[in-house]
Amino acid sequence: MNQIIDIRGLHKTYHRGGERIAVLDDIDLSVKDGGYLALMGPSGSGKTTLLNMIGGLDVPTKGSVNVCGVNIAELKGRALASWRAQNIGFVFQFYNLMDVLSAQRNVELPLLLTKLSKKERQKRALTALDIVGLANRAKHKPSELSGGQLQRVAIARALVADQRILVCDEPTGDLDRASANQILELMEILNTSHNKTIIMVTHDPEAARHAHECLHLDKGRLRAEADA
Amino acid sequence: MSYFGFLFANLGRKKVRTWLTFLSIVVCFLLFGLLRTVGGMFSGPVSLAGADRLVVSPKYSMVTDPLPVSHTNALRALAGVDGAAHADWFGGNYLDFGLAFPTIPVKPREYFNVYSEFRIAEDELETFENTRTGAVASRGTAERFGWQIGDTIPIVGNIYPKEDGSLLWEFELVGLYDRPNSTAGNFEDFYIHYDYFDEARQHSKGMVGWIMVKVENPDEAALLASEIDALFANSGNPTRTMTENEYNAQFAKQLGDIGMVVNMILTAVFFSILLLVANTMIQSFRERLGDLGVLKALGFSDGRVARMVLYESLVLNVGGAAVGIGLSYALLIGVEPMLANFGAVELTSANLIAGLTIAALLGLLVGAIPAIRAASLPIVDVLRARG
Numbered sequence: 001m002n003q004i005i006d007i008r009g010l011h012k013t014y015h016r017g018g019e020r021i022a023v024l025d026d027i028d029l030s031v032k033d034g035g036y037l038a039l040m041g042p043s044g045s046g047k048t049t050l051l052n053m054i055g056g057l058d059v060p061t062k063g064s065v066n067v068c069g070v071n072i073a074e075l076k077g078r079a080l081a082s083w084r085a086q087n088i089g090f091v092f093q094f095y096n097l098m099d100v101l102s103a104q105r106n107v108e109l110p111l112l113l114t115k116l117s118k119k120e121r122q123k124r125a126l127t128a129l130d131i132v133g134l135a136n137r138a139k140h141k142p143s144e145l146s147g148g149q150l151q152r153v154a155i156a157r158a159l160v161a162d163q164r165i166l167v168c169d170e171p172t173g174d175l176d177r178a179s180a181n182q183i184l185e186l187m188e189i190l191n192t193s194h195n196k197t198i199i200m201v202t203h204d205p206e207a208a209r210h211a212h213e214c215l216h217l218d219k220g221r222l223r224a225e226a227d228a
Numbered sequence: 229m230s231y232f233g234f235l236f237a238n239l240g241r242k243k244v245r246t247w248l249t250f251l252s253i254v255v256c257f258l259l260f261g262l263l264r265t266v267g268g269m270f271s272g273p274v275s276l277a278g279a280d281r282l283v284v285s286p287k288y289s290m291v292t293d294p295l296p297v298s299h300t301n302a303l304r305a306l307a308g309v310d311g312a313a314h315a316d317w318f319g320g321n322y323l324d325f326g327l328a329f330p331t332i333p334v335k336p337r338e339y340f341n342v343y344s345e346f347r348i349a350e351d352e353l354e355t356f357e358n359t360r361t362g363a364v365a366s367r368g369t370a371e372r373f374g375w376q377i378g379d380t381i382p383i384v385g386n387i388y389p390k391e392d393g394s395l396l397w398e399f400e401l402v403g404l405y406d407r408p409n410s411t412a413g414n415f416e417d418f419y420i421h422y423d424y425f426d427e428a429r430q431h432s433k434g435m436v437g438w439i440m441v442k443v444e445n446p447d448e449a450a451l452l453a454s455e456i457d458a459l460f461a462n463s464g465n466p467t468r469t470m471t472e473n474e475y476n477a478q479f480a481k482q483l484g485d486i487g488m489v490v491n492m493i494l495t496a497v498f499f500s501i502l503l504l505v506a507n508t509m510i511q512s513f514r515e516r517l518g519d520l521g522v523l524k525a526l527g528f529s530d531g532r533v534a535r536m537v538l539y540e541s542l543v544l545n546v547g548g549a550a551v552g553i554g555l556s557y558a559l560l561i562g563v564e565p566m567l568a569n570f571g572a573v574e575l576t577s578a579n580l581i582a583g584l585t586i587a588a589l590l591g592l593l594v595g596a597i598p599a600i601r602a603a604s605l606p607i608v609d610v611l612r613a614r615g
């Protein structure tokens with residue numbers, strides 16, 4: 001099976017005041033194209049750090065991180081930025097939308113990096129909003145939307161440029177049960193009908209149940225669900 | 229949304245603050261436009277011609293202690309003097325142009341002998357000599373007001389009433405002179421006949437404002453000057469004599485001082501605007517750390533994010549400068565008639581370009597620090613701080 005993510009011997013060490021902190025310790029991980037992986041684990045176990053490695057936001061201390069056929073441990077600066085723009089859609093716990101931009105313009109942001117015309121950009125942003133069920137809120141500013149709606153705008157932004165992987169850090173962490181369920185349903189549709197590979201960090205066992213596979217991080221080491 | 233739209237959306241984050249900053253830049257460059265243009269009117273190049281002439285003026289004040297006309301003959305009698313001609317300041321307004329040109333009462337032949345570089349047709353000079361109410365103007369002044377020889381030029385005096393108390397003086401234009409390498413611009417002398425002036429005026433008869441002396445040997449000008457002052461030291465009308473060069477240099481120095489004051493004011497203004505805008509940019513940068521981190525996560529490169537911050541600063545500064553200088557020029561056109569006394573208002577493109585260049589430099593300067601910091605912003609830390 002085609003592995004879209006293939007991580008080998010990944011180490012990440014931080015230095016704080018002369019002290020070495022091994023945040024990720026010899027991680028091997030592979031996810032197949034179209035997979036849906038949930039990452040769980042206690043606070044501080046390194047989940048966000050691992051997610052940042054997969055998303056090309058951070059660089060490993062040691063090891064290889066093959067994502068979408070590229071060892072991103074070897075990419076830097078502009079090349080890494082443009083690789084991210086093409087391959088990874090980010091969904092954060094607190095949405096991270098721009099307050100000054102309408103929903104549609106927020107979704108359009110990643111397309112500013114493409115060669116698409118202004119018209120085409122607007123059209124695609126609207127289509128993405130339509131997929132998440134918010135076409136009628138295109139002109140609304142973030143301050144005029146609910147938490148669940150904000151997260152759906154963020155998801156639209158994460159798929160507008162046809163990114164293959166959605167990297168989600170506690171996407172339902174700030175939502176009530178009903179809104180969380182809507183988001184989880186939406187992500188499942190994106191996974192099954194739109195063939196998005198999803199890596200999701202969550203503390204919510206309910207959320208983890210939607211994934212095909214669930215891995216646990218503990219003190220920087222990965223364990224399969226069964227051993228938990 | 230275009231890239232520019234995104235830029236403006238960012239500027240609109242804190243609308244009131246952005247507008248206030250923009251307005252202070254506008255006011256700053258409004259001042260720049262006004263001061264540079266008005267200051268420029270006073271700082272034209274001053275001719276240093278006439279090393280062979282001395283200016284003999286009253287030791288204390290031209291207004292309260294004029295010289296007796298008899299000094300002229302005494303000067304002419306001195307060894308080393310090649311000619312002397314007296315002059316005075318008539319004052320007065322032409323129509324509603326105000327003090328459109330200096331009106332100077334002279335003895336025609338004497339004066340043009342001393343100012344031998346001035347060109348005037350012999351027959352016109354002769355007519356001037358023989359026409360008591362005659363006057364000659366520079367060709368430029370005549371062109372400016374559309375005068376023809378034979379025209380009557382009315383001037384309302386403000387220092388010298390006529391004997392009947394009337395302030396209206398009328399002169400007949402009898403000739404035109406050319407002044408090579410003139411640096412007086414639009415402000416060239418209009419000469420009237422001293423004899424007529426002195427006879428018709430109510431007060432100060434027999435007095436003159438200053439006397440020009442032509443020296444035979446320029447090398448001895450300084451020596452001659454002190455001789456002249458010594459000659460009149462114990463008379464009721466002591467004098468102060470300088471070479472025309474010194475006189476001009478003194479005048480030029482005053483003009484230079486005006487230019488320096490203008491530049492000092494502008495430097496202070498720009499310095500405070502620099503601090504103000506820099507403060508705004510840094511504040512706005514701090515508030516946006518999260519946004520900038522997110523943009524980077526979305527794939528905006530370090531350079532692109534830095535440029536964005538820099539462009540914002542440039543748009544704010546150059547935009548404000550363009551509006552400010554534009555307003556100053558509009559204002560100057562509005563008040564041009566009031567400034568006519570001092571010369572022509574010239575809205576130069578050099579000032580505009582200088583202003584926009586300063587604005588661009590300001591923009592780069594105040595944008596540079598946030599831009600560099602934006603470029604080196606570590607995404608992971610910013611996102612972590614944001615939660």
Ligand SMILES: Nc1ncnc2c1ncn2[C@@H]1O[C@H](COP(=O)(O)OP(=O)(O)OP(=O)(O)O)[C@@H](O)[C@H]1O
Nearest residue numbers: 014015016021023042043044045046047048049050
């Ligand atoms: N820049 C850094 N410098 C030093 N230590 C860091 C840095 N970033 C993260 N860490 C440490 O790495 C460890 C793992 O952090 P990480 O955010 O990946 O945990 P997490 O599993 O996502 O936790 P949570 O569930 O609270 O989000 C923590 O102990 C954290 O303090």
Ligand SMILES: [Mg+2]
Nearest residue numbers: 047048049169
């Ligand atoms: Mg985390």
